Amino acid sequence: MGDVNFVPGLAGVVAAKSAIGFINGQEGILRYRGIRIEALAEKSTFEETVYLLLFGALPTAAELKAFDAELRAVRAVPDGIIDILRSLPDGGHPMVALQAAVAALGTFYPQMDVTDRDGNRAAALRLIASMPTIVAAFDRVRKGEDVIAPDDDLSHAANFVYMLTGERPDDQVSRLVDVCLVLHAEHGFNASTFTGRVVGSTLANPYSAIAGAVGSLSGPLHGGANERVLHMLRAHFTDIEKVGEVLGGMIDRKEKIMGLGHRVYKVKDPRATILQKMAADLFESHGSTPLYDIARTLEEEAAKRLGAKGIYPNVDFYSGLVYEKLGIEVDLFTPLFAISRVAGWSAHWLEQLEDNRIYRPTQMYTGETDAEYVDIADR
Ligand SMILES: CC(C)(COP(=O)(O)OP(=O)(O)OC[C@H]1O[C@@H](n2cnc3c(N)ncnc32)[C@H](O)[C@@H]1OP(=O)(O)O)[C@@H](O)C(=O)NCCC(=O)NCCS
Structure with missing residues (x-):
């Protein structure tokens, strides 16, 4: 076998350099782009945090305004995505529905060239803006209710609650959901982020990379x-x-x-x-x-x-x-996590592409090394 260093689960293995999220588990420190999570939870919004994660620095007021407007403009999803959601069984888990819809977005917005920075930025914004719309739509469709279109006057967090419940939340509830989104937006090299980076490293389209991350988050050992x-x-x-x-x-x-x-x-x-x-x-x-x-x-x-x-x-x-x-169904908790974490996934996807090398670890082969092929009649 030679000299192999097998680390189950890659625990502790450094697989990339990253300048996005910093965690010190011994001291209980979490920072996004160097800024303490406590400060972001107190002073920032999800929209601003997304900007910080994607582009590495806090926006000016004008930059934030323009960025927020860009996000609001791409909240709606194509009718075909709603049709896909309608065609799924009501009893299916919303994370699976989300993964299917996110992957399907790649057919509505085909982007095979991931070296196009403007195209990548646009895809990241579309993914972040449209995931709440998909989750809310699936919940309403499965309950036989009308799908509610996004309200461009509401913040990202308040709009999600509105699309889900039909009620515009009060300031306290909006802020609470907003803070929950800020808190879950990024957490280093966890399984779903790693998955997104692995898929991204093959230069797959952004919707496939994020759909992969959604699937990874859906497991009970991670987002569940x-x-x-x-x-x-x-x-x-x-x-x-x-x-x-x-x-x-x-x-x-x-x-x-x-x-x-x-x-x-x-x-x-x-x-x-x-x-x-x-x-x-x-x-x-x-x-x-x-x-x-x-x-x-x-x-x-x-x-x-x-x-x-x-x-x-x-x-x-x-x-x-x-x-x-807040009256949110239990099986929407993980999708709500995904709606937030897509910010971190997108930041990692963009970072991966800046200095890409396809992930290709190796294995410790434990099977037969010289087995004979036996003809089917003789088995
Ligand atoms: C998250 C988790 C996997 C971390 O596990 P870990 O770092 O491997 O912790 P360990 O298994 O080494 O636990 C150390 C000790 O604390 C105990 N412990 C850890 N988490 C515990 C829990 N949730 N309930 C009861 N005891 C717990 C372990 O039994 C172990 O006790 P021992 O020393 O007597 O054997 C584990 O705490 C857990 O399963 N928590 C519940 C699931 C959960 O909430 N996950 C979300 C994490 S964000």
Whole structure:
């Protein structure tokens, strides 16, 4: 076999240079293009954060205005995309529908030349602008409701809520969704970002690269965790008086509590700290729910039992609760993550193309080396 260095899951292997997202898991630091996530969550908007991620610097007021207008102009999707969504089974997962629709966009906007920088920029903007439209349309189509066209007077976040529910959200809800989008927009070389870069490295069209990333995010080991928080709370934590007891049983049986712990952060995920505060404000102003009360009790009990191990609630713990409170279906939580992360994927795709080399790792071959072909009659 010679000298091979096999690293399962490529854990810790440096596969690219990147100047987009910085993470220090030991100290709980996340920065986009060098700027702390706390500052972006407090002061930025999703639109501005997208600009920062794509182009490497904060826009001036004029640049942001023009960029926002460009995004608003490409929110609508071709009728053929809505027809595709209508043709899909109602029970299909929205992430699969999103992946199919994103890939299909490549047939409406064919772009085989990815050396065209203007074309690449336009494709990135179209993808970022149109993914909320696709997700909202699929949800309405599967419920037998009319598809709602984008409202160009609303921000990216508020427009998504409007297209989904038919109601224009108040400022607090708009801002909360906006911050959720900012918080999930980029997170280094995670599986979906890597997938997008691998597909992009073959010089495939941008819609194929982002569709690949959507598929990667759909798995329960990646984007699916926020859905599972809700399923777990509903299935196991039905009685607030018994939260400690149920939790203790799960810990004794070595079961993982969804929404706690993080592979990278060994202190509290900085995004969780931000969202926890915003969730508390939302439930205070818009009324608590039984599930939120249970979740807070779970958080307190978990801190007593798992805090010493560095296991804290992660961003998915709070995002699931917030989305549930906003009336968003549980199976739309991961699509909502995708609507945000497409900003990071697009930035990585553009960065990959700036200095491209096709990804081609190698393998450790473990099969037969000299097997004989046996004729079918003799097997
Ligand atoms: C995210 C996750 C995979 C990180 O795992 P990890 O870094 O490999 O952590 P480890 O498996 O090394 O865990 C260290 C210890 O904490 C415990 N632990 C970790 N996460 C836990 C959780 N969610 N619930 C209970 N115990 C947990 C482990 O059992 C282990 O205990 P031990 O030392 O007694 O064996 C894991 O925390 C998890 O599965 N969390 C739930 C799913 C989730 O919310 N994922 C979204 C992440 S954004």
